Amino acid sequence: MLFSRGKFLMYSNRLSYCLAACAVLVASTVARSADPADLLKDAGLTRSGDVYVLPDEAPVLEGIKSLRVTKVQADKESRARKALDLQIASKKKIIKDAEKEWHGLENRLGVITDVRIHNNLVARMNRLVLDQKQAMADEKDLEEQAEKASMTGKTKFVDDMATLAPKADTVSDKYKALAADAAVTSSIGKQKPSAPGAKVALGPSAEYVTAVADLTKWRSEVESEKIPLREEHGTHTVDVLLNGEHFLMGVDTGASSISLTGEVAEKLSLVPGPHDAVVHISLADGSVIEGHEMSIKTVRVGRFTLEDVPCVVLNKGLKDAPLLLGGSFLNHFVVKLDPAAGELQLTEIKSERPAGSSPTTSPARGAKPAVDLKN
Numbered sequence: 598m599l600f601s602r603g604k605f606l607m608y609s610n611r612l613s614y615c616l617a618a619c620a621v622l623v624a625s626t627v628a629r630s631a632d633p634a635d636l637l638k639d640a641g642l643t644r645s646g647d648v649y650v651l652p653d654e655a656p657v658l659e660g661i662k663s664l665r666v667t668k669v670q671a672d673k674e675s676r677a678r679k680a681l682d683l684q685i686a687s688k689k690k691i692i693k694d695a696e697k698e699w700h701g702l703e704n705r706l707g708v709i710t711d712v713r714i715h716n717n718l719v720a721r722m723n724r725l726v727l728d729q730k731q732a733m734a735d736e737k738d739l740e741e742q743a744e745k746a747s748m749t750g751k752t753k754f755v756d757d758m759a760t761l762a763p764k765a766d767t768v769s770d771k772y773k774a775l776a777a778d779a780a781v782t783s784s785i786g787k788q789k790p791s792a793p794g795a796k797v798a799l800g801p802s803a804e805y806v807t808a809v810a811d812l813t814k815w816r817s818e819v820e821s822e823k824i825p826l827r828e829e830h831g832t833h834t835v836d837v838l839l840n841g842e843h844f845l846m847g848v849d850t851g852a853s854s855i856s857l858t859g860e861v862a863e864k865l866s867l868v869p870g871p872h873d874a875v876v877h878i879s880l881a882d883g884s885v886i887e888g889h890e891m892s893i894k895t896v897r898v899g900r901f902t903l904e905d906v907p908c909v910v911l912n913k914g915l916k917d918a919p920l921l922l923g924g925s926f927l928n929h930f931v932v933k934l935d936p937a938a939g940e941l942q943l944t945e946i947k948s949e950r951p952a953g954s955s956p957t958t959s960p961a962r963g964a965k966p967a968v969d970l971k972n
Contacts, residue, residue: 633783633784633785633787633788634784634788636780636781636784637649637781637784637785637788640775640778640781641771642775642781642799642800644788644797645800645802646791647790647791647795647796647797647798648797648798648799648800648802648803649785649788649797649798649799649800650800650801650802650805651768651771651772651800651801653764653767653768653771654768654800654801654802654805656764657761657764657765657768657805657808657809658804658805658808660757660760660761660764661761661765661808661809661811661812662808663757664754664757664758664761664812664815665811667750667753667754667757668754668815670749670750670753670754671750671751671753671754673750674746674747674748674749674750674751675751677746678743678746678825679825681739681742681743681746682743682825682827682939684735684739685736685739685740685743685827688732688733688735688736688739689732689736689828691728691729691732692729692732692733692736695725695726695728695729695732696729698725699722699725699726699729702718702721702722702725703722705718706718706719740829740845743827743845744843744844744845745843748836748838748843752838755819755899755900758812758815758816758819759900761812762812762816765809765812768801768805769801769809772799772800772801775799776799781799782799785797785798785799819899819900820900822899822900822942823935823938823940823941823942824836824898824899824940824941824942824943825939825940825941826848826934826935826936826939826940826941827845827939828936828939829845829847832847832848832849833847833848833934833936833941834846834847834848835848835898835922835941836898837896837897837898837922838895838896838897838898839857839861839865839893839895839896840865840893840894840895841895842864842865844861844920845920846920846921846922847919847920847921847922848921848922848927848932848934848941849919849921849922849923850923850924850927850932850934851923852921852923852924853923853924853925854890854907854908854909854923854924854925855893855896855906855907855908855909855921855922855923855925855926856878856888856908856909856911856918856919856920856921856923857893857908857909857910857911857920858911858913858915858918858919858920859910859911859912859913859914859915859918860913861920862891862908862910862911863913865893867891867893867908867910869889869891869910873889873890873891873910874889874890875887875888875889875890876888876889876890876909878909878911886911886912886915886918887911887912888909888910888911888912889909889910890907890908890909890910891907891908891909891910892905892906892907892908893905893906893908896922896926898922898926898941898943899943901929901930901943901945903926903929906925906926907925908925927943929945930943930944930945931943931944
């Protein structure tokens, strides 16, 4: 196609104009992308004083604020429980001391010839029997109070912390990535401080650092939590949540599985059916009792929760049937019992074994009967 000289000049001018406009647009875009403030904005940072922070700090800070409130309730529950444990320990000491003194006086009666002294010893022995019975009744009441003691605050504290911790970790990872970005650090270095001698820096903010330090401390305490351990008639017991329901269970590292009485299992809607395998369990006294293999939806001790945990459901009506926390839960952890300190320490085992897999079987052991003062 042929153009006249006039048309050619017209198209040539238009083309030059377009090229110039494109050049201006490109230059403007390059200028904007090279602007340090824009680069920091694109990185998701906002300036707060002389610190560039991530908006992700806000929900974590709000969560930690809420967590502090929950911790107050959790600590209150722990103090109340500790007070009950101290009272229970006191009653146990009275029972034990009374038993020891009673047997000592009984041995003396055989060699006492003075009627007055003999009668005084008998009166003292009778007093000890009454004191022991009262202490045993008090202990039972305290144990019932302990079983009913609220764990809501502590449970919520652990759950909320478990939810919040990954969010805090994500924010920390983002800050680490930004700190390693040369373009970001260079852009921050070009920002003007708010006052002479001040310096503009990359976050986290001071408030966030303090809050996360508290969170880290709480996580460490919970992860290394020493679970309160009590002794009841020769059996060491801990608080356990079975399907969210609170029970006091004996800790038996020699038992192959969790053992539930028929009555407790019924409360958990665990009713053995014709397809549940029958097992026989040997108790410490040599007797053998029958049960059925089933599984509990969730078992929680302290911060640790396992799902679909094997258990043995004993037949209903068995006298002194054991309620035991055994290997089907404990075998997932390194277990350290410290009766002197009254503590059970669980360290989680990092393995590929699925939750609820059955460990090697071994007989369960029952609790020892309480010692009668007169025997």
